[in-house]
Amino acid sequence: MKIHSYDKIYHINKKTKVKRWFLFIFLAGIIVLFLPWTQNIKVKGNATTLYQDQRPQQLNSPIPGRIIKWNVKNGDYVKKGDTLLKLSEVKEDYLDPLLVQRTEQQVDAKKGVRDYYQAKIGTTNSQLDALNSSRDLKLNQLKIKISQLNNKLAGEEAELAAANNELRLSEDQYARQKKMYDEGLVSLTQFQQRNVSFQNAAAKKTSAENKVAQTRQEIMNVSIEQNATIQDYTEKLSKIEGERFQSMGQIEGSDGEIAKLQNQVANYKARQGLYFILASQDGQIVQINKAGIGEILKDGENIATIVPNKIDYAVEIYIKPVDLPLVKEGQRVMCIFDGFPAIVFSGWPNSSYGTFAGKVIAVENNISPNGLFKALVIEDKNEKQWPPKIKIGTGVQGIAILNDVPIWYELWRNINGFPPDYYEVKPEKSAANEKSK
Structure with a gap:
C-alpha cells in the first residue's frame, strides 16, 4: 500500500522555485530603489480666511x-x-423722551442771548461814534476859542507895547517939563498938565498889562478845559469800550455753549440711532x-x-522650527481637509486622492504660543478647486512638497538622520518666461 501523504509533505526529489522568486524579488527591490520619491513635510493646521472682514x-x-x-x-x-x-x-441722563427737542430749545435760547449781545454791541458802537463826534466837536470849539484868545492876546500885547512907548515918551516929556519948571521957564499949570499926561500914560500901560494877563489866564483856563474834556471823554469811551468787549466776550461764550449744545444734540440723535x-x-x-x-x-x-457668507478660504499651518528653512513663499502644499475622504501616498502626491493643492503666501517671522511658526496657504487656482463646504476652523493636514529624489536616497537620508533637501521655489514670472521661450 502506497502512502500518499508522505509524497505530498516531503519534496526531496521535486524541483523548487525559491531561487527564482528570490531573484525576482531582489531585482524588483533594486528597481524600486531607483524610483522617484517626493520629499515632504507633514504639518497640521486649520481653515481660516485671509481678510479680517471675512472672519466671524x-x-x-x-x-x-x-x-x-x-x-x-x-x-x-x-x-x-x-x-x-x-x-x-437705561441711563437716567437719557430717559427724557423729548431730550433732543429740549436741548434744541436750549440752543435757540443761547442763540437769542447771543443775538441780544450782538444788538448791544451795535448800540455800543453807535454810542462810541456819538461820543467820538461830540468829543471832536467840543475839542474843535475849544481850539477855536484858544485861537480867538491868542488873536486877542496878540492885539492886547500890541496895545501894551504902544502903551509902553507912550509911557516912555510921557516920562521923558515929564522929566523935561519938570526941569523947565524948576528953572522957571514954564508955569505950574503947564507942569501939572504934563504930570497928568504922564499919569494917564502909566495908567494906560497898567490897564494894557492887566488885559494881557487876563487873556493869558483865559487861554490857560481853556487849555485846562480842553485837557479835562479829553480826560472826561476818554473815561466815557473807555467805559463804553469795556462794555463792548464784555458783550463780545459774552458772544464768544454763547458761541461756545451753542457749539457744546449742538454737539449734545448731534450725540443724542446719534444715540437714538444706536x-x-x-x-x-x-x-x-x-x-x-x-x-x-x-x-x-x-x-x-x-x-x-x-x-460672513462670502469667504475667501485659506489654511494656516504650523511648522516646526527645524523645518522652517525648508518652507518658502510659493511652496506647494497638499491639503487634506477633515470630513473629506482621502487616500494619501506622501511620496507620490500626484497619485493621492482627496488632496487639494495650495501654495504658501506668507510665513510669519514670530513664533506662535504653541512653539511653532505659522504659515498661510491659499488655493492654487491652477489645480483642483477646494471643496465649497469647508468651514472656518476645519482641521487640515498639510503635506509641504519638497524635492524629488530616488527612494534609495530617501532611505539613506532617514537612516542617517539628515534633513530633507532644501527646495528652491522658482518665481512664477520666470517660469512663465521659460514656458514662452
Whole structure:
C-alpha cells in the first residue's frame, strides 16, 4: 500500500522555485530603489480666511441698554443693515423722551442771548461814534476859542507895547517939563498938565498889562478845559469800550455753549440711532449670548457672532522650527481637509486622492504660543478647486512638497538622520518666461 501523504509533505526529489522568486524579488527591490520619491513635510493646521472682514465678527452693544425686541434667532441668515434687536435707554441722563427737542430749545435760547449781545454791541458802537463826534466837536470849539484868545492876546500885547512907548515918551516929556519948571521957564499949570499926561500914560500901560494877563489866564483856563474834556471823554469811551468787549466776550461764550449744545444734540440723535443693533454684513447669526426680553446690556458687551457668507478660504499651518528653512513663499502644499475622504501616498502626491493643492503666501517671522511658526496657504487656482463646504476652523493636514529624489536616497537620508533637501521655489514670472521661450 502506497502512502500518499508522505509524497505530498516531503519534496526531496521535486524541483523548487525559491531561487527564482528570490531573484525576482531582489531585482524588483533594486528597481524600486531607483524610483522617484517626493520629499515632504507633514504639518497640521486649520481653515481660516485671509481678510479680517471675512472672519466671524462679534456684535457688540455700542451703548448700555435694555433689550425690548429680538428680530433673529440662532442660525438665521441676515443681510447687511438688517435690524437684529431693539434696545431701550437705561441711563437716567437719557430717559427724557423729548431730550433732543429740549436741548434744541436750549440752543435757540443761547442763540437769542447771543443775538441780544450782538444788538448791544451795535448800540455800543453807535454810542462810541456819538461820543467820538461830540468829543471832536467840543475839542474843535475849544481850539477855536484858544485861537480867538491868542488873536486877542496878540492885539492886547500890541496895545501894551504902544502903551509902553507912550509911557516912555510921557516920562521923558515929564522929566523935561519938570526941569523947565524948576528953572522957571514954564508955569505950574503947564507942569501939572504934563504930570497928568504922564499919569494917564502909566495908567494906560497898567490897564494894557492887566488885559494881557487876563487873556493869558483865559487861554490857560481853556487849555485846562480842553485837557479835562479829553480826560472826561476818554473815561466815557473807555467805559463804553469795556462794555463792548464784555458783550463780545459774552458772544464768544454763547458761541461756545451753542457749539457744546449742538454737539449734545448731534450725540443724542446719534444715540437714538444706536437703539437698533444692525447686521454689519451678510452672514449667519450664531452664539447669541442674551436669552430674552428685558435683559440689560453693558456698554461694548458681546451680543452674538455673525459669520460672513462670502469667504475667501485659506489654511494656516504650523511648522516646526527645524523645518522652517525648508518652507518658502510659493511652496506647494497638499491639503487634506477633515470630513473629506482621502487616500494619501506622501511620496507620490500626484497619485493621492482627496488632496487639494495650495501654495504658501506668507510665513510669519514670530513664533506662535504653541512653539511653532505659522504659515498661510491659499488655493492654487491652477489645480483642483477646494471643496465649497469647508468651514472656518476645519482641521487640515498639510503635506509641504519638497524635492524629488530616488527612494534609495530617501532611505539613506532617514537612516542617517539628515534633513530633507532644501527646495528652491522658482518665481512664477520666470517660469512663465521659460514656458514662452
